[in-house]
Amino acid sequence: MVRGIRPHVEGRILRRLESCPNTCRPLAMTPRLELQVEQSRGKQVIGIKRRAKRIVLQLDDGCAFVIEPRMTGLLLLADPPDREHLRLVWRFEPAAGQGDLWFWDRRGLGTVSLFSPAQLERNLGPGKLGTDALEMSTEMWLSFCRSTSRAIKVALLDQVKVAGIGNLYASEILHVCGIDPRRRASGLTRREIQGLGEATRMVLLEAIQYEGSTLSDGTYRNALNRAGGYQNQHRVYDRAGESCPRCGGIIRRIVQAQRATFFCDQCQRRPHRRKS
DNA sequence: ATTAATGTTCAGAA
DNA sequence: TTTCTGAACATTAA
Numbered sequence: 001m002v003r004g005i006r007p008h009v010e011g012r013i014l015r016r017l018e019s020c021p022n023t024c025r026p027l028a029m030t031p032r033l034e035l036q037v038e039q040s041r042g043k044q045v046i047g048i049k050r051r052a053k054r055i056v057l058q059l060d061d062g063c064a065f066v067i068e069p070r071m072t073g074l075l076l077l078a079d080p081p082d083r084e085h086l087r088l089v090w091r092f093e094p095a096a097g098q099g100d101l102w103f104w105d106r107r108g109l110g111t112v113s114l115f116s117p118a119q120l121e122r123n124l125g126p127g128k129l130g131t132d133a134l135e136m137s138t139e140m141w142l143s144f145c146r147s148t149s150r151a152i153k154v155a156l157l158d159q160v161k162v163a164g165i166g167n168l169y170a171s172e173i174l175h176v177c178g179i180d181p182r183r184r185a186s187g188l189t190r191r192e193i194q195g196l197g198e199a200t201r202m203v204l205l206e207a208i209q210y211e212g213s214t215l216s217d218g219t220y221r222n223a224l225n226r227a228g229g230y231q232n233q234h235r236v237y238d239r240a241g242e243s244c245p246r247c248g249g250i251i252r253r254i255v256q257a258q259r260a261t262f263f264c265d266q267c268q269r270r271p272h273r274r275k276s
Numbered sequence: 277a278t279t280a281a282t283g284t285t286c287a288g289a290a
Numbered sequence: 291t292t293t294c295t296g297a298a299c300a301t302t303a304a
Contacts (some may be wrong), residue, residue: 111285
């Protein structure tokens with residue numbers, strides 16, 4: 001999303017922000033966003049970056065819009081799938097060949113906030129979001145695993161501990177490093193944890209390269225309303241009953257913490273439980 | 277027709 | 291303190 005949007009918004013001047021009137025439900029926003037929006041008129045976008053799963057649109061006064069797409073939110077430069085679910089539009093001073101920026105969200109769980117520098121620190125800082133999954137060192141992975149007795153799959157989704165891993169990627173990561181998703185995080189060996197770190201890096205970089213996963217509901221799209229390509233590379237996600245691409249075992253689907261987990265029973269197996 | 281499922285997060289309870 | 295549960299929502303498949 002960020003890569004697609006950056007060339008169209010960097011350096012541009014904000015004219016106004018509009019909440020879309022024909023939307024099924026008002027966009028969840030920070031209180032008083034409307035008021036602050038008046039003050040953001042004329043401000044310049046100096047940059048756009050990703051922080052874990054959030055998108056940060058930085059303004060020249062130190063404030064920033066933080067967009068949280070959640071399940072179905074999209075930032076689009078053109079051609080929204082429909083008008084019905086448009087939630088918000090940033091209107092910029094006209095520039096040749098460059099239009100406005102839209103927030104479209106089918107389910108409506110996404111949020112957009114306008115934060116002051118202090119609020120940014122509070123909402124994106126270490127208390128709220130852990131280290132980005134792509135910036136974790138082996139030492140950090142070790143202390144992360146030692147810190148919790150939950151199943152490793154569930155722990156990987158804890159954004160306070162490690163930020164940026166979503167449900168489908170947790171399954172993909174654990175398949176790549178061959179770890180049973182039901183294993184306790186604290187029970188992993190040093191060697192396994194090292195593999196987990198490497199697998200995380202590999203899967204996330206791969207997914208970013210392929211521009212994300214457009215699942216069967218077809219919702220996810222990049223900034224230009226194009227489907228992603230990573231769904232074709234999924235090893236286990238949404239492939240219950242199919243055979244494992246690595247060992248030929250059968251891929252299973254289980255539920256952990258009320259979320260679907262996919263894994264291969266054969267090459268992601270629990271270690272032998274030894275009587276002691 | 278119901279029910280369950282969906283790339284998420286958070287408050288509040290256990 | 292940590293972990294679990296349910297709710298927020300819209301849409302589709304079983």
